[in-house]
Amino acid sequence: xxTYLKWLLPIxxxxxxxxxxxxxxxxxxxxxxxxxxxxxxTIHTNDSLGNEISSTEISDVxxxxxxxxxxxxxxxxxxxxxxxxxxxxxxxxxxxxxxxVWGIGIDGKTFNIGDNDGSTGYTTHVAGFTVxxxxxxxxxxxxxxxxxxxGNLDYxxxxxxxxxxH
Amino acid sequence: MSTCNKLFVLVALIxxxxxxxxxxxxxxxxxxxxxxxxxxxxxxxxxxxxxxAYIGTDAEKPLSFQPxxxxxxxxxxxxxxxxxxxVGYSKTKTLPSYARLPEGDRCFQFTNWNYSILxxxxxxxxxxxxxxxxxxxxxxxxxxxxxxxKSYGSEKLLNGVYAxxxxxxxxxxxxxxxxxxxxxYVDFNYGLGKKEYLGGSFDLTTNSTQDDxxxxxxxxxxxxxxxxxxxxxxxxxxLSAGVVFYLFDPLAE
Numbered sequence: 001x002x003t004y005l006k007w008l009l010p011i012x013x014x015x016x017x018x019x020x021x022x023x024x025x026x027x028x029x030x031x032x033x034x035x036x037x038x039x040x041x042t043i044h045t046n047d048s049l050g051n052e053i054s055s056t057e058i059s060d061v062x063x064x065x066x067x068x069x070x071x072x073x074x075x076x077x078x079x080x081x082x083x084x085x086x087x088x089x090x091x092x093x094x095x096x097x098x099x100x101v102w103g104i105g106i107d108g109k110t111f112n113i114g115d116n117d118g119s120t121g122y123t124t125h126v127a128g129f130t131v132x133x134x135x136x137x138x139x140x141x142x143x144x145x146x147x148x149x150x151g152n153l154d155y156x157x158x159x160x161x162x163x164x165x166h
Numbered sequence: 167m168s169t170c171n172k173l174f175v176l177v178a179l180i181x182x183x184x185x186x187x188x189x190x191x192x193x194x195x196x197x198x199x200x201x202x203x204x205x206x207x208x209x210x211x212x213x214x215x216x217x218x219a220y221i222g223t224d225a226e227k228p229l230s231f232q233p234x235x236x237x238x239x240x241x242x243x244x245x246x247x248x249x250x251x252x253v254g255y256s257k258t259k260t261l262p263s264y265a266r267l268p269e270g271d272r273c274f275q276f277t278n279w280n281y282s283i284l285x286x287x288x289x290x291x292x293x294x295x296x297x298x299x300x301x302x303x304x305x306x307x308x309x310x311x312x313x314x315x316k317s318y319g320s321e322k323l324l325n326g327v328y329a330x331x332x333x334x335x336x337x338x339x340x341x342x343x344x345x346x347x348x349x350x351y352v353d354f355n356y357g358l359g360k361k362e363y364l365g366g367s368f369d370l371t372t373n374s375t376q377d378d379x380x381x382x383x384x385x386x387x388x389x390x391x392x393x394x395x396x397x398x399x400x401x402x403x404x405l406s407a408g409v410v411f412y413l414f415d416p417l418a419e
Contacts, residue, residue: 050269050313106327107305109318128320130309144317151269153312 028108031136033068033076036161043089043157050152061086064161066102075123078102078113092143092157095127108134111141137163193252195351196240197408201258203233203276204401207361207382208263211396214383215265215272227266235260235276239406241284248288250296256280258404270312272324278402279303280334280357292343298336300357304398305329306364306380323387328380330398334359342410352407359400 243252338355
């Protein structure tokens with residue numbers, strides 16, 4: 001057997017195996033950890049039937065800082081420096097103001113924020129957002145609110161973040 | 167990485183190192199698969215969900231379990247004097263199970279990943295009965311589709327991704343026909359696994375007792391009550407077909 005063929009098998013096998021574990025939450029949290037520049041926030045407002053009535057775009061509103069311990073054993077610390085005036089109509093900004101920890105859910109499908117009680121150590125979940133995209137360079141997530149009576153989608157925010165401090 | 171994953175990687179590393187130094191008897195396979203997942207405990211959830219007291223009376227389509235799924239598999243093995251031992255990986259995703267409501271579709275989708283160690287024996291040139299032991303992960307994607315806007319967010323208590331890990335055992339038979347070093351195969355197997363809870367949809371921390379389990383009763387969603395958690399059971403029939411490639415000529419064996 002040719003030498004390169006003999007090594008082909010382990011290479012193929014290990015490539016397959018390395019892809020098997022991509023759904024681990026720690027890997028997704030490593031991608032999300034660090035500082036992010038909020039490039040764009042889009043707010044969609046619908047009527048009670050779910051039809052869009054307005055859409056607003058806000059650009060460059062500040063920074064999110066998602067810090068974490070090296071081992072990713074616990075949820076990370078969540079902090080931000082955002083333009084409160086520009087985001088006055090944002091529900092997510094309001095939810096951020098109640099939160100001090102963050103985490104990425106299984107398979108990287110949700111971005112979660114919570115309020116950690118330092119005296120008991122327990123965390124209350126504040127909100128979970130849908131992750132639309134998560135790479136080391138770019139993150140996009142979406143917040144949805146439904147009409148309390150009809151159950152239709154009545155409000156949605158999309159945040160586009162890019163890695164960096166400026 | 168979980169202990170199960172570490173163990174599997176260790177076995178795979180030993181296997182691949184041995185394979186790299188072996189002179190013959192090595193094979194690879196890759197294929198596509200279709201499966202039928204039996205999940206009797208999820209039917210309890212479906213029945214509770216479809217109770218008019220929960221779903222209401224204006225649902226256009228009640229929730230129904232969609233057991234059919236599709237996926238792929240790949241692996242590598244040694245073969246010597248008819249005996250075969252190998253490692254494999256497979257992934258299967260079911261079609262979405264959904265209820266159609268006026269405001270959108272409530273959807274559940276199941277994904278299974280199996281990391282298996284295979285042992286078999288070739289009877290003649292074509293048939294190989296085998297057994298596997300596998301570490302299996304099952305995820306339920308629970309999301310709401312608001313007429314095109316897909317959300318895993320916390321505006322709905324059931325939303326999120328729930329996961330379980332368990333060991334499973336499989337028996338199967340593979341039919342292959344080689345033309346020189348390469349040939350097609352068809353594989354049929356049936357697997358059974360231990361029941362496990364599905365947890366973790368919005369699990370923020372690993373140091374608290376708070377965890378969010380997939381419930382048997384949708385009214386109990388988000389209550390963190392393990393007593394009412396659904397037990398995922400693995401009962402899976404799988405049919406797959408693909409290509410097997412030997413680094414030696416198996417017909418000359």
